[in-house]
Amino acid sequence: MKHAIGNMSxxxxxxxxxxxxxxxxxxxxxxxxxxxxxxxxxxVARSSGDIVKLDPGFYVGQGDTxxxxxxxxxxxxxxxxxEWGWELEAAEKIEQVDPTHVRFRLKKGIKFTGGHGELTxxxxxxxxxxxxxxxSPVKGDWGPLDRVEIEDDLTxxxxxxxxxxxxxxxxxxxxxxxxxxxxxxxxxxxDGGDFGxxxxxxxxxxxxxxxxxxxxxxxxxxxxxxxxxPGFDEIRLLLIDDVKAAERAYRAGDVDITTIxxxxxxxxxxxxxxxxxxxxxxxxxxxWLGMNVDxxxxxxxxxxxxxxWAINVxxxxxxxxxxxxxxxxxxxxxxxxxxxxxxxxxxxxxxxxAKEFLEKxxxxxxxxxxxxxxxxxxxxxxxxxxxxxxxxxxxxEINLQDSGSFWTTGMESEGERWKALQLYVQQFxxxxxxxxxxxxxxxxxxxxxxxxxxRSQRFDELSEKGFTVSDPGERAKIYYEMQDLMEESGAYRFxxxxxxxxxxxxxxxxxxxxxxxxxxxYLDFKPVST
Amino acid sequence: xxxxxxxxxxxxxxxxxxxxxxxxxxxxxxxxxxxxVLLGPRAxxxxxxxxxxxxxxxxxxxxxxxxFFGGLLHGDLGFDVFSQRPxxxxxxxxxxxxxELILVSILWAVVIAVPLGCYSAIRRNSVIDQVTGxxxxxxxxxPSFVMAVYALLIFAVTLRWLPAVGAGNGxxxxxxxxxxxxxxxxxxxxxxxxxxxRASMLEILGENHIRMARSFGIxxxxxxxxxxxxxxxxxxxxxxGVGIAWxxxxxxxxxxxxxxxxxxxxxxxxxxxxxxxxxxxVVLVTTFLIVSATTLSDLVNAFLDPRTREKL
Numbered sequence: 132m133k134h135a136i137g138n139m140s141x142x143x144x145x146x147x148x149x150x151x152x153x154x155x156x157x158x159x160x161x162x163x164x165x166x167x168x169x170x171x172x173x174x175v176a177r178s179s180g181d182i183v184k185l186d187p188g189f190y191v192g193q194g195d196t197x198x199x200x201x202x203x204x205x206x207x208x209x210x211x212x213x214e215w216g217w218e219l220e221a222a223e224k225i226e227q228v229d230p231t232h233v234r235f236r237l238k239k240g241i242k243f244t245g246g247h248g249e250l251t252x253x254x255x256x257x258x259x260x261x262x263x264x265x266x267s268p269v270k271g272d273w274g275p276l277d278r279v280e281i282e283d284d285l286t287x288x289x290x291x292x293x294x295x296x297x298x299x300x301x302x303x304x305x306x307x308x309x310x311x312x313x314x315x316x317x318x319x320x321x322d323g324g325d326f327g328x329x330x331x332x333x334x335x336x337x338x339x340x341x342x343x344x345x346x347x348x349x350x351x352x353x354x355x356x357x358x359x360x361p362g363f364d365e366i367r368l369l370l371i372d373d374v375k376a377a378e379r380a381y382r383a384g385d386v387d388i389t390t391i392x393x394x395x396x397x398x399x400x401x402x403x404x405x406x407x408x409x410x411x412x413x414x415x416x417x418x419w420l421g422m423n424v425d426x427x428x429x430x431x432x433x434x435x436x437x438x439x440w441a442i443n444v445x446x447x448x449x450x451x452x453x454x455x456x457x458x459x460x461x462x463x464x465x466x467x468x469x470x471x472x473x474x475x476x477x478x479x480x481x482x483x484x485a486k487e488f489l490e491k492x493x494x495x496x497x498x499x500x501x502x503x504x505x506x507x508x509x510x511x512x513x514x515x516x517x518x519x520x521x522x523x524x525x526x527x528e529i530n531l532q533d534s535g536s537f538w539t540t541g542m543e544s545e546g547e548r549w550k551a552l553q554l555y556v557q558q559f560x561x562x563x564x565x566x567x568x569x570x571x572x573x574x575x576x577x578x579x580x581x582x583x584x585x586r587s588q589r590f591d592e593l594s595e596k597g598f599t600v601s602d603p604g605e606r607a608k609i610y611y612e613m614q615d616l617m618e619e620s621g622a623y624r625f626x627x628x629x630x631x632x633x634x635x636x637x638x639x640x641x642x643x644x645x646x647x648x649x650x651x652x653y654l655d656f657k658p659v660s661t
Numbered sequence: 662x663x664x665x666x667x668x669x670x671x672x673x674x675x676x677x678x679x680x681x682x683x684x685x686x687x688x689x690x691x692x693x694x695x696x697x698v699l700l701g702p703r704a705x706x707x708x709x710x711x712x713x714x715x716x717x718x719x720x721x722x723x724x725x726x727x728x729f730f731g732g733l734l735h736g737d738l739g740f741d742v743f744s745q746r747p748x749x750x751x752x753x754x755x756x757x758x759x760x761e762l763i764l765v766s767i768l769w770a771v772v773i774a775v776p777l778g779c780y781s782a783i784r785r786n787s788v789i790d791q792v793t794g795x796x797x798x799x800x801x802x803x804p805s806f807v808m809a810v811y812a813l814l815i816f817a818v819t820l821r822w823l824p825a826v827g828a829g830n831g832x833x834x835x836x837x838x839x840x841x842x843x844x845x846x847x848x849x850x851x852x853x854x855x856x857x858x859r860a861s862m863l864e865i866l867g868e869n870h871i872r873m874a875r876s877f878g879i880x881x882x883x884x885x886x887x888x889x890x891x892x893x894x895x896x897x898x899x900x901x902g903v904g905i906a907w908x909x910x911x912x913x914x915x916x917x918x919x920x921x922x923x924x925x926x927x928x929x930x931x932x933x934x935x936x937x938x939x940x941x942x943v944v945l946v947t948t949f950l951i952v953s954a955t956t957l958s959d960l961v962n963a964f965l966d967p968r969t970r971e972k973l
Contacts, residue, residue: 345754346828372920376826376917380920382825385825542694
């Protein structure tokens with residue numbers, strides 16, 4: 132008997148105890164966590180998004196890149212902290228030779244798993260060029276990439292057709308910047324195309340030990356990794372779609388770190404769960420009230436200006452986010468180059484001024500429609516806008532739409548619905564470069580993603596210029612002016628840079644390293660020392 | 662019997678064809694473009710056209726539906742262009758989670774409800790009967806997702822006895838993850854089935870053959886178990902067969918609340934993203950499940966009741 136017990140692992144015991152006892156708590160640890168427990172330091176996190184692809188050349192969203200940054204190497208990576216910046220990862224050295232040439236030298240000894248050899252400049256060339264060659268949905272990330280020239284095994288030059296400053300902020304340290312093994316990918320796919328969810332080789336500090344799509348992904352240490360060791364032995368990412376479910380999972384002890392909803396933030400700040408640290412970050416999401424300038428009811432700029440001035444943004448944010456969101460000054464998020472200190476129209480607006488504009492337009496008894504997604508946040512925003520516009524005599528009807536329907540409302544390719552579009556609440560997500568927050572408002576995007584149908588030649592010229600100017604101060608001025616042009620058109624009333632609050636367990640995590648927008652950088656997480 | 666099965670098979674195929682065709686029409690009547698939703702703001706017109714072509718959306722409606730049914734004849738549910746995986750693989754990966762949730766929910770409900778219903782019928786108007794009556798109505802009235810949230814808050818968040826989200830890993834681990842969701846779905850069925858069994862039991866207990874059994878001096882419990890219950894359970898079996906559709910709907914909510922994998926969560930996401938191949942695949946499989954469950958309940962009825970058997 133004694134021998135039998137001696138042979139029983141802690142894990143088996145907990146599992147058996149769990150089944151027999153149906154609720155026995157092992158050593159103060161929540162049962163759910165006890166069952167999952169493994170030896171070593173284990174981090175259980177809610178994934179920031181669904182994991183759809185693990186091929187960096189075809190990545191889809193943040194959930195994918197969170198994993199990729201752990202299992203692949205890239206030339207550079209984001210620096211953790213409150214300011215945007217990058218540092219070297221697989222590159223020993225990287226420099227801008229001239230506006231269209233970037234030379235890199237790789238560190239020696241970074242190995243691909245499965246006997247696929249050392250990471251070389253050839254792999255870098257393959258990884259970057261395949262995005263263009265295979266017409267990936269994310270080929271736009273690479274902008275004007277022409278080719279990668281190999282100088283020797285570890286040195287190469289990225290050649291661009293035209294200067295492209297966003298390369299440093301959103302290409303090399305992010306999705307398409309991850310490097311895969313040419314040998315492994317060619318063997319797995321024959322043509323070097325999309326390998327979906329099955330990485331043929333790893334080159335980062337972790338490997339994927341288990342993955343159940345829609346459920347969880349387990350990463351364990353890469354035995355062949357020779358670089359600096361990350362703090363946790365295992366990272367389990369749980370795919371929890373609903374943020375409220377994630378909050379409950381955290382309270383139940385099922386996850387150690389999760390994002391929380393803005394409306395829960397106020398309550399959680401007052402009464403946080405035990406041993407919990409809550410941090411709030413300005414995200415790269417931005418939302419606004421858009422106006423279709425081609426709609427007969429909104430053609431007159433005075434009507435649009437009246438709407439801009441009638442909107443009280445803090446009031447909307449109080450209603451929709453419990454006052455926990457940051458007032459947007461434009462499309463560019465705080466912390467990024469080009470973020471404006473303030474918008475042209477003050478956040479609180481001015482009803483008297485709004486009425487003046489409406490009188491100038493000679494409009495009365497105006498009825499407008501507002502389209503938005505059918506989530507509670509957007510519905511609340513629309514309802515608050517409805518109430519605010521009623522103060523200047525504008526009646527607003529709300530059209531709630533599911534995401535499948537909403538995301539094509541303003542597209543000319545999807546029928547005639549764009550013609551009926553009047554007001555709408557929109558939210559986009561940018562990357563860490565102002566270009567990604569503004570490109571969609573160009574004239575070529577009218578009827579595609581530019582649903583306001585805003586047209587400005589000057590805006591388009593500035594947008595092109597924004598790619599080429601590397602001086603941060605000069606570049607910032609370009610994006611200030613672009614956002615001014617957007618606002619002056621009367622087609623936009625910027626509402627919020629949605630906040631991105633996180634909570635984590637201080638008994639497990641000493642330091643949760645993140646980008647300035649709160650996206651976790653798991654490799655830099657520090658576990659509590661035991 | 663064989664003729665009956667053949668008839669049911671033809672009926673099942675007809676139902677599936679109608680359901681799938683209707684769905685094909687419905688999802689195309691609703692605005693939305695999978696390319697726009699799936700690719701997001703980075704979608705260029707060329708990429709959208711490419712995705713449309715890959716999904717077969719550039720073909721006429723009749724050609725699309727013919728391709729779907731043609732594939733079906735070869736056991737092919739289609740291909741999800743976005744995840745680069747066969748639809749069947751995706752659906753059958755998630756299906757076991759929903760089936761185990763439904764089975765466990767209904768199993769524990771039946772195990773509790775049938776004896777409770779029998780006891781209430783035998784001890785009619787007793788305290789237990791009255792308490793069961795009140796509780797049954799209460800549990801039927803509370804929607805399963807409300808029950809789910811409260812069960813989760815009490816047993817997972819406050820007491821920390823059970824996990825709050827997911828489906829676990831492995832059999833035993835998976836069982837612990839099933840307790841709360843299955844409780845939330847099953848509790849309403851306990852009330853429903855116990856009332857149903859009680860009512861039909863009362864009716865059967867008043868019939869001639871039961872009175873005759875009593876006159877032979879057979880014990881009351883033997884009468885109930887051997888002669889009354891097989892007949893009294895028939896309406897419950899029928900209801901369970903039909904109830905599979907209801908259970909599937911409950912599972913959708915429960916899978917969201919508990920962040921469990923399953924076809925409920927899968928179809929919600931697929932509808933939102935207009936991922937037509939997945940929607941079609943899930944609906945096809947669920948329609949098949951429902952048709953199979955009703956056929957099975959008919960067969961169980963026939964097995965339990967010779968009168969029904971003769972009619973087949």
